[in-house]
Amino acid sequence: MKVLVIGSGGREHALCWKIAESIRVSKVFCAPGNGGTQEVAENININPHEIDKLLDFALKESIDLTVVGPEAPLVDGIVDKFNEKGLRIFGVNEKTAKLEGSKIYAKEFMEKYEIPTAKYRRYTNIDKAIKGLDEFDYPLVIKADGLCLGKGVIICNTKEEGVNTLKSMMEDKIFGTAGEAVIIEEFLEGVEASLICLVSQGKLIPMESAQDYKKIFDNDQGPNTGGVGCFSSSNLFDKELERKIQKEILSKIETGFEYEYLDYSGVLFIGLMLTKDMPKVLEFNVRFGDPETEVLIPRLENNIVDILQKTLDGNLREEDLVWTDKKCVTVVATSEGYPGKYEKGKEITGLKDLDEDILLFHNGTKIKDGKVYTNGGRVISVTALGDTLEEARNKIYKNIDKIYFDGMYYRRDIAKI
């Protein structure tokens, strides 16, 4: 069969790599892909937002299965459009994608089905929003309603910061229409964890847990990023926590899907804050995480194409997912300046000098005349499996300095627990 993966990050490289391993797959395409996907798939020069072009390509090439990486095409209804043409596509439909596309919709869903989450208020009027700040203690969290490329969540420590954030979102419209409506929310303390579930006809099948490092600097300092390191599984997950998550979160989400007539098939990524009292939901995403996928895929022992097909057929069961007991760690090397401004086009060397048991997933690279160049803020995810987290992290830090590009930066404390 022929498979098309949409996207260009480390997530898509990991997916392409695993899909290409399947004996049932004769050809993998990646649109637009990166320097890493090019080694396991054929890159196609179409961007994820060019839905009509992707559709034409899939029809022309008789693609048997399309797998969507990023959220934007899902929110724009790519799944509905492919389905209309009878094409099989892994991802959620437009109606369901609102769980990620609108933070207000997601919070209302959580409220209605009594899913534990931070207390919040929603506003579309700036004066009311500024008054609303007084209902919360500091720090508090302000979130733009719509998609903002991961930049729409601001933690404010003072009223002044709160007022400025509201003004920049609602008056200056730094996020365009995405910030016309906002949420003000209670700040939750705890440890964050990512629980990515496959959703098979409304039933949630959790994958292994993961912990993502969001801040750019060691000891969780500096601005938020898309994620610059990750490990799986989280050592905080035990039977008791899993039971609580199942009862208080997963089963309530399933009820919500049913009552809201959300015909859910694809992925639900639940961002959790493990607070002192109980796990609470920070956010929903309707796609695989990045870099979470880079640490989950190497642990999955199944044929991923079978898993994706079963999910779509509505008959995936928890026992179908087989995981190695090994731990997996990834450290993301980034361009100088990320998550702010950064330059692209720096030559990357040393990639061939790494130990054999290092897995490399490219996040933002490009190959030209046989040389690899940086092409994004997150550049390359250096990944390893080990019997313990320590073993996996030691392998990575023993190897990562063999890689070089001008301005290369990475955190030194990933999976150091």
Ligand code: AMP
């Ligand atoms: P979100 O996109 O809603 O997950 O927010 C991005 C990041 O902001 C999260 O991964 C957290 O690190 C942080 N965050 C969001 N909401 C809260 C909250 N209520 N309390 C503390 N941190 C939060």
Ligand code: GLY
């Ligand atoms: N690593 C977090 C995300 O993919 O949203």
